[in-house]
Amino acid sequence: MSDLNKIVLKxxxxxxxxxxxxxxxxTMTKRLEAVNVKSNPENRLxxxxxxxxxxxxxxxxxxxxxxxxxxxxKTSLGKPIPDLISETGAIPGIKVDTGVKNLANSSKEKITExxxxxxxxxxxxxxxxxxxTKWRGVYSISNEYPSxxxxxxxxxxxxxxxxxxxxxxxxxxxxxxxxxxGDHSIDICFKKTSEVIKKCFEELILNKVDLSxxxxxxxxILPGSQSKNKIAGEEISKKTLECLENSVPNEVxxxxxxxxxxxxxxxSENLNLINKNNRTKFIMTYSYGRALQQSALKTWSxxxxxxxxxxxxxxxxAKMCSLAAQGKWSINLEYK
Ligand code: 5MM
Numbered sequence: 480m481s482d483l484n485k486i487v488l489k490x491x492x493x494x495x496x497x498x499x500x501x502x503x504x505x506t507m508t509k510r511l512e513a514v515n516v517k518s519n520p521e522n523r524l525x526x527x528x529x530x531x532x533x534x535x536x537x538x539x540x541x542x543x544x545x546x547x548x549x550x551x552x553k554t555s556l557g558k559p560i561p562d563l564i565s566e567t568g569a570i571p572g573i574k575v576d577t578g579v580k581n582l583a584n585s586s587k588e589k590i591t592e593x594x595x596x597x598x599x600x601x602x603x604x605x606x607x608x609x610x611x612t613k614w615r616g617v618y619s620i621s622n623e624y625p626s627x628x629x630x631x632x633x634x635x636x637x638x639x640x641x642x643x644x645x646x647x648x649x650x651x652x653x654x655x656x657x658x659x660x661g662d663h664s665i666d667i668c669f670k671k672t673s674e675v676i677k678k679c680f681e682e683l684i685l686n687k688v689d690l691s692x693x694x695x696x697x698x699x700i701l702p703g704s705q706s707k708n709k710i711a712g713e714e715i716s717k718k719t720l721e722c723l724e725n726s727v728p729n730e731v732x733x734x735x736x737x738x739x740x741x742x743x744x745x746x747s748e749n750l751n752l753i754n755k756n757n758r759t760k761f762i763m764t765y766s767y768g769r770a771l772q773q774s775a776l777k778t779w780s781x782x783x784x785x786x787x788x789x790x791x792x793x794x795x796x797a798k799m800c801s802l803a804a805q806g807k808w809s810i811n812l813e814y815k
Pocket of ligand 1: 501502504505506578615656739766767768
């Protein structure tokens, strides 16, 4: 077992998943202002420190993805944030892409940037304690999109990023996110997501990336958020499994889904069904941002000094996700 594979398994085995707390300052500002909290470095730190000090970190969270600001911050008691996370047994990770820009020659689509100077930045993040990283490619669905150009260029960037990360002895999370926006059917999502993921692996293999030392972070196969067709969780789980079985090489140890705008309960229910129906050898877990933090943020915003209530809310959500990652979640556990 390679060192990279060991890191992967430590992050995603035994019902553990990933807390995606890597919102850039722009996104975090939107999240905080939506609950009437001022977005400044102190408040961003206070909320995140509250989460990272919660009890569920030991049992449910194998890794935390941080943003550059947070990995450089210290707790109120002067402890570096990566140390706070490591002491719970979870592994600190870092988002290393620098965000999305319009794609030249297909300007309604996006290309993720951040390859320039990446090798040097990775060295710095390793010294700060990071052992895994994340890069997100974003694709939208319409009649003409994602275009072949967007699929190709984003896959190429994800592969070059992954090769550099492994060279720096860290595990790359590869996140090709096909967005839920639109009124497309679940079958269109299946088709487009399959195309996107297959192209990513073509490029990863070309770039000689060790597939046993990566984590794939895809979207689930869902109808568009404006689609009128309500699709049952059973079908979502079966289509998601079929897509991944056909597009992901067997050497990949694990898949950690993004929540992508699903509600907290939907994200737990769908992950639970995926695990119940999983006949593949891939570990299937969560790498949720909103579906782990939404309720906790709401609770915290009501009284930012009430650490206990915020942590209780987060502990519950993380426990539900962890049960779902083992196929042991049930709706009855949601309400006391
Ligand atoms: C945590 O949110 C990340 C967003 O970062 P930006 O601020 O740079 O947009 C995002 O990449 C996240 O890790 C994934 O999309 C998963 O989050 P969700 O909320 O979809 O589970």
